Amino acid sequence: MSGSAGLAADVAVVGAGALGAATAAELAAMGARVLLIDRPGSPNASSVAAGMLAPAFESVLEEATPERAALLKGARDLWPELAARTGVELIRDGAAWAGPEPRKMAERLRTLGFKARLKDGKAFTSDDWRLVPSQALAALIDAPGVRYRRAQVEGLERSGDGWELACADGEPSRAARVVVATGVHKTMEGPRALKRTLARVSLIKGQIARVRVTPPPCVLRGEGVYVVPDGTGVLVGATMEPGQRDLLVDERVITELIRRASVLWPPLATARAQWARAGVRGATPDGLPLAGEIEDGLFAALAPRRNGWLLAAMIARITTASLSGRKPDEDALRFSPSRF
Missing domain, CATH: 3.50.50.60 (FAD/NAD(P)-binding domain)
Structure with missing residues (x-):
């Protein structure tokens, strides 16, 4: 080359x-x-970003076709080789649906070809992985x-x-x-x-926060919000704000994001953001x-x-x-x- x-x-x-x-x-x-x-x-x-390699829940939440779900799963499956060659650390602790109707969520995951089961009252899949973006x-x-x-x-x-x-x-x-x-x-x-x-x-702004609380055992997903373990705390995200390209953090948005996340992980109910950031994604x-x-x-x-x-x-x-x-x-x- x-x-x-x-x-x-x-x-x-x-x-x-x-x-x-x-x-x-x-x-x-x-x-x-x-x-x-x-x-x-x-x-x-x-x-x-939270660094999620999440073909399962992204497919369900985006109402993907089985073909799109297979594409996303195939993208995840290319990561172990790249990670081994470069030293990227992959975390394979799965993800759980902490929102409503976990049984239906598990069925939807299985319909799209992902492994899913009920665990502690949540729909759990081992098909979603993650990494730490900075590392x-x-x-x-x-x-x-x-x-x-x-x-x-x-x-x-x-x-x-x-x-x-x-x-x-x-x-x-x-x-x-x-x-x-x-x-x-x-x-x-x-x-x-x-x-x-x-x-x-097109441009889509997203805001994310880190909160110092005891983290859950794996990623928790819900309607429009997620909670990701991050060392001694969690990452709570993320908004989707089409057409916005500024990097300003809106404290009211972050407060509401944490409130919604507390439904998934109750220790967040009395917590405040340690820091919050904004990024702008490109989309087609x-x-x-x-x-x-x-x-x-x-x-x-x-x-x-x-x-x-x-x-x-x-x-x-x-x-x-x-x-x-x-x-x-x-x-x-x-x-x-x-x-x-």
């Missing part, structure tokens, strides 16, 4: 969230010289062969046998090929194909990311909506295959940037 020897990298990946960092690690494992560039300052949406991002960014740079990429332009990336700090980078893995930065200048791709991405009309070639030498790996961590290993594999010139398989076609 080697590009021109005169360029700084074979591939530059713009954006070090779950999709970008996983793609960079996958490309490096294939032998490419990879430059991973992420903007300084505000944390990306993947770091403002996972650090492991992927530090993967062998990945060179990491903090810079705001303001534009892309063809230059000789590759691309020049104009950066806000005045120091451009050059690479044979580029993967755009940030769907929030819609002002990035570049070819028309890039602008058309970014125009398809059908809820699946864009992954693959935009035009010659320019690729996308972005807009995963609320399933960035779950889909990261699959998007990394698909993007790497596209860069290698392999014919897209059925899964890859579902994520093609040209599908809209």
Whole structure:
């Protein structure tokens, strides 16, 4: 996968969230010289997340078809190999439905092909896993062969046998090929194909809080809220606020989120947030990311909506295959940037 020897990298990946960092690690494992560039300052949406690899409950709560559920489960199943290679720690303690009608929830999970049983009055599945976003991002960014740079990429332009990336700090980078893995930065200048791709991405703000309370034994899910064990506390999330791109935390929203979460985990009833954060996710009309070639030498790996961590290993594999010139398989076609 080697590009021109005169360029700084074979591939530059713009954006070090779950999709970008996983793609960079996958490309490096294939032998490419990879430059991973992420903007300084505000944390990306993947770091403002609970890190759930949750095909089971995401499928049920999103009313997915059996085909979509199988796709999400397949995405989760690609994680053990990537995790073993990069040092990402996977936590496989399952998840439980603490909302109403647990028996019906268990039936819905089984209908979609997931393991489910009643446990302590809740619908429990071992098919949902999780990771710690901070640990996972650090492991992927530090993967062998990945060179990491903090810079705001303001534009892309063809230059000789590759691309020049104009950066806000005045120091451009050059690479044979580029993967755009940030769907929030819609002002990035570049070819028309890039602008058309970014125009398809809508924005969804999400707010999440950490609360220092005794954690439950596994992830708890309910209608529009979740509780995730986090060391000596829990993560409570997350809102879905379409069209919003600010990173401001609304204390009233957080208070209401914790109140709703206390129905799932009563110790939260008298607790207050230790901290709260906001992130902005990219999304497409059908809820699946864009992954693959935009035009010659320019690729996308972005807009995963609320399933960035779950889909990261699959998007990394698909993007790497596209860069290698392999014919897209059925899964890859579902994520093609040209599908809209």
